[in-house]
Amino acid sequence: MKPNWISMKTSLPVAVRVLRVERIALPLTIVVLLGMATTFYWDWSLRRSRQLEIQRLQRVLETNEALVSALKDAESAQLGYLLTGNQDYLGPYRKAKAELPDLVARLADAVSFPDQVERVDRLRSLVQEELAAVDATILVRDQVGPDQAMVVLRTLGEKRIMDTVRQVCSAISQVANEVLLTNSTEMEARYLRSRVGFLVGCGLLVVLLGASLALIQRTTARREDLMQKLDESSRRFQVTLSSIGDGVITADGAGLVTFLNPIAATLTGWSPQEADGHPLESVLPLINESTGEVIENPARQAIRERRTIAMANHTNLKRRDGSWIPVDDSVAPIFDAKEELKGIVMVFRDVTPRRAVERELRQWHHIFEHAGFGMAVLTPGVELTLKQVNPAFASMHGKTQEELIGRPYSEIVDPEVWPAKMKLLQGSSPTDHLVTESIHVHKDGSRLPVRADFTIVRGTDCQIEYYLEYCSDVSERKRAEEELLNSEQRYRVTADSLPQLIWTSKPDGATEYLNNRWHEEMGVTLDQIGEQGWISLLSPEDRERSIESWNNALRTGESFQTESLFKTRDGSKRWYHCRAIPVRDSSGRIVRWFGSCSDIHDQKIAAEVLRSSKEELQLANEALKRSNTDLEQFAYAASHDLQEPLRMVAIYSQLLKEEYGARLDDQANAYLGFAANGALRMEALLRDLLAYSRAATPEDQPVQDVDSQEALTKALDNLTVLIQESGSEVSRGLLPHVRMPEVHLVQIFQNLISNSIKYRKPNVPPRIHVEASLQDSTWVYSVSDNGLGIAPQHQGQIFRIFGRLQGQEVAGTGLGLALCKKLVERNGGSIWVESAEGEGATFFFSAVAAR
Amino acid sequence: MTPRKLKFVLAEDNPGDVFLIRRAFDLEGFSYELLVAKDGEEAMRYVQEAAAGTRVIDLILLDLNLPRYDGSEVLATLRRQPFLAAVPAVILTSSNSQQDRERCLSLGANHYFQKPSNLAAFMEIGRIAKELVETRLA
The missing domain is CATH 1.10.287 (Helix Hairpins)
Structure with a gap:
């Protein structure tokens, strides 16, 4: 069988080129031939008119000659009769006389030029004149005599007439001869031209014919070559189609089978000879796998829609012997060079083995998907990557499969155990199977102790293709989760019983729980307001501030506290005090936010x-x-x-x-x-x-750094008399530079020391000690004495103005300590006393340290 | 040649103080003439006369708190006069303000005398005047 559907598209341009040259050569030849024919016809008709002209001219010459000789005859006959009177001479004369008018008429017929016609007219009158003269002379001879006749002859001037006739005739013949000569010269030249034209035309024709012949020869050769190639390629196709692993069937545009390759024959159970000319549907009946119904052959669709069609999945082929096999196929329409549908080619294959593999794969997939333990496929590369994980593996890590697939394996392994694990995996193992204890990382950041078994799968070249990891959670996570759930339930019952609004959020702020109070006060449930939670209930005028504060808390992990205006159930706006604290796991990561909102509206109004x-x-x-x-x-x-x-x-x-x-x-x-x-x-x-x-x-005094040593010295100078009189001793310890006007410090020292001296014990010399110590960047001075001391119940009044404890027996105005207090406080310090009655007193005052 | 009488000008509106100052000068044994101005304007006039060369002043004592012009204004005028810059000037006052003291000293007072309530202490003014005059004459 010869497949007739192979279009030789690749050879087409050559054939087209040959055809084009042929098309140009042929019209060219016709044009040349037509040109030549036209030239010859034109030439011939011209020559014919010239020949007629020449004939006419020759007739003129002949007639003219005949006329002259007739006239001569008549003249000689006249003379002969006149001289001799012999009647015999009159015979030729009469004959000439009869011929002459005829000759003149013939001459008039033959001439064509106007001057010639004129000449002939003149000749006609001359001939009549001559004949009349001759008749006259003859009449005179007959009736008078010969002599008179001669006289008449002479008088009539017959000789002159004759001469004129001769002149006219010779002019006629001369003109005719000239024209004749011109015509024949022209004829000669024309003849020469047409001969050259003929030769050139013939040459051109020969060239064109040669070229056409050569082209035709070449085209033919090429066509033969193409046919050979076509034959070869079709043979090759046939061999290919016969040896191809898939079934191939071709059909014509009507869907009748034209070819089957051996595989197609085996699969369908039809031999090529049997199948030839049968409709595709009977050779290749297709049946839906699940319904058992015959389905439309995709070839029909391909013919109808003029496009390639792939067969629907789950298609079975009903073989000639009645058995079914699953097939998979595609149909492509065949077009010829003019884009006309010539037929279809259908390729199909037995997918029985593939279906079996698919079934097996499904089983394994089922196991993978539903296994109670985690399974993961890891691919080696720049880094170990999770290529596939099962749901158990994903949920174990608190993530979805999508979150894990494609991620580096290192992301889910605890960084501390990662190096050891990598070392283990990279090390060669004789069994290609490893059992490890490892720690993975849960999505929430917690550590996940797992038992992880690895199987190393190697390719043909012994290179590691991938690792299989079987992973089971060995932590008490589940128990903890259950416990959490229980505690959460307990907590929720508790939360519902509280008067506050209670809520919890995920670490990202998404609300996950609202207690019942929300429904009671705000009229909402978590389902209604969603993850945005309490934020959606904020009154617009206060919203931004609260959200900003909450976002700040989420970002920093600091506890959150704000007063926010909420829209409550009845539409009124009320102030709530909202607080939220982060709940952290053992590693310090925030796992949830725990928040509450309390109605502080009334308090807030009261506070206002x-x-x-x-x-x-x-x-x-x-x-x-x-x-x-x-x-x-x-x-x-x-x-x-x-x-x-x-x-x-x-x-x-x-x-x-x-x-x-x-x-x-x-x-x-x-x-x-x-x-x-x-x-x-x-x-x-x-x-x-x-x-x-x-x-x-x-x-006031300018504030300055003052050396308290100097200030004390000045104060003591001012008190010299008092000190000497009382026999006091004043000692000093560490005294710093502080920040206050010097006069103030001098005055404070002076008042405190004079106070100590004034309130001394009788008969005991005053001992006074002044020093300072640094307490939290503030200097605290102490002035202690061995004086009377101050009972605790009086210590409050001594700094008051005029708050004296003693009567007039002790000199004093009652303003000293009040002034000290005022000065100390003016400079940002404070003053106090520590004392017991009879035990002396220590006055303390603080001052800002110098810069 | 007997020493000429010293010409003192005192601007003081309190007759009690004028008496005490005279007593102090007497105790000191000065031979002097005391011209008392009862207000700042009168004191200012004496200063201008001295500047014009029609009056001699060997020492001027100015109470700070005077009617019309106060003592420091008179002092400032005195110190502006070309030939009077070296005239000893004592400021008398009952104020113990540190600021007043510094202001007067910077204006050119030779002494700032805070009038005490103790008689003996008050009599010190005589000694102070003597020291200033003697320093000047020397």
């Missing part, structure tokens, strides 16, 4: 009210402060101005006593003493009051 009253209080306070300041300024001015007159009283009492004391009696002197003493005390009081009020006035 409180705050506004607090503000009022503050305003009142400021007013008080202002009036205090005013008072202090007043005190300053007053004490300053009061001093002047007091000084007068004091100094003039002294003067009075000095100058007049001797003249006064004792009582007057005592009175004077009381006045002077009172004035002095009043002055001291005013001085201290002035110092105290000045400590609060804006007119």
Whole structure:
């Protein structure tokens, strides 16, 4: 059988080229032939008209000659008769006389040029004239005599007429001869031209014929070559199709079988000869595997739709013997060069073995998918990669299969055990099977102790193709999870019983639980509001702030606390205090957020009210402060101005006593003493009051670093008299530089030391010690003495203004310690005392350390 | 040649203090003439006369707290005069303000005398005046 469906598309261009050259050569030949024929016809018709012309001219010449000779005959006959009177001479004359008009008429017929016609007309009249003259002479001879006749002859001028006739005739023949000569010369030239044209045309034809012949020969040769190649390739195809592993059937455009290869024959049970011309459906009946119904042969579809069709899966072939085999096929339409459907080729194969493998694969897949232990396929490469994992493996790690497949194996192995594990896997093992204890990492970051068995699968070249890992969870995770579940249930029952709104979130903030209170207060459940949870219930005006705070907590892992405005069940807005703390696992990772929200709306409103009253209080306070300041300024001015007159009283009492004391009696002197003493005390009081009020006035000392050693020395200088009189001893320890105006520090030291001296035990010399120690970047000074001490119940009042513990027996204004307190506090410190009655006292005050 | 009387100017509105100062100068044994100005304006006039060369001042004592012009203003005017820059000037005051003290000393006061309530202490002014005058004359 010869397959007739192979199109020789590759050879087509050559054939087309040959055809084109042939097409050009043939019309060219026809054009040349037509050209030649036209030329010859034109030439021939021209020659024919020239020949007719020549004939006419020759007739003119002949007639002209005949006319002249007839005239000569008539003339000679006339003369002969005239001379002899012999009647015999008249015969030729009469004959000529009869011929002449005819000859003239013939000549008139033959001429064509106008001047020739004119000449003939003249000739005609001349001939008549001549004939008339001859008749006249003959008549005269007959009737008069020969002599008279001769005379008449001469008078009539017959000779002149004859000469004119001769002249005219010779002119006619001369013109005719000239024309004849011209025509024959032209004829000669034309003949020469047409001969050359003929020769050239013939040459061209020969060339064209030669070229056409050569081309035709070449085309034929090529065609034969192509046919041979076609034959070869079709043979090759036949061999290929016969030896191909798949069944191949070809059919024509009507779906009738034209060819079967041996495999197709074996599969269908039809021999090629039997099948030839049968419809495809009967040779290759196809049946749906599951329904058993005959299905449309895809070849029909391919013919109809003019495209390649793959057969539906699960197709069975019903063989001639009635048995079924599963097949898999495809059909391709065949087109010829003109894109016309010539037939189809159908390739199909027996997929029985593949189906078996597929079935087996399905079984294994089932085992893989449903195994109770984890299974993973690892591929070696730059790094060990998870190529496939089963669901058990994925869930063991808290992830989905998609999250694991394609990831590096190192991601799920604890970094601490990873190096050892790699070493183990890379080491050669005689059995290619390893049993390991390892630690994997769960999605939540926790460690997952596993038993992991490895099987190394090698390719033909002994290279490792992949590893199979069987992995089982050996931790108590499950138990822990169950416990967690139990505790979670317990916790939820507890949470539901609480008055607060309770919620929990995943580490990423997604809400996972809301207690029942949410439904009661907000009218929502977790299902309704989803993962966004409580955030979706925030009132819009307060939303951004709360979300930002919550996101910040999620990011930093710090506990979260905010007051947020919620939209509650009845649509009203209420303030809630929300808190959330992260719950961490043993490794410190956050596993969940535990949050609560409490309704603080009423408190918050109350607090608002409180705050506004607090503000009022503050305003009142400021007013008080202002009036205090005013008072202090007043005190300053007053004490300053009061001093002047007091000084007068004091100094003039002294003067009075000095100058007049001797003249006064004792009582007057005592009175004077009381006045002077009172004035002095009043002055001291005013001085201290002035110092105290000045400590609060804006007119102040510049803050500076001061050396407290120097300040103490100055204070002691000021107190020289008092110290000497009392026999006091003042010792000093470490004394730093601190930050305060020097005069303040001097004054503090001075007041505290003079205080210690004033409140000394009777008959005990005062021992005073001053030092400082650093406590939290603040210097704390201590001034301790061995004096009377202060009972605890009085310690509170000593720093108050005029808060004296002793009567007038101890000199003092009651302002010293109050002033110290004020100065210490002005400089950012505090002052206190530690003492027991009779045990001495230690005054402490703090000061900011120097820069 | 008997020493000429020293010409003292005292600007003080408190007669008690004027008396005490006279007493102090007397105790010191000065031969002096004391011109008392009862307010700042009068003191200012004496200073201008001295600047014009129609008055001699050997020592000027200025109470700080005076009506019209206070003592420090008079002192400042005095120190601005070309020929009076070296005239000894004592500021008298009952204020113990550190700022006042520094201000007056920087204006050119030779002494800042805080008037005490003790008689003996007050009499110190005589000694101070004597020291200043003698230093000047020397």
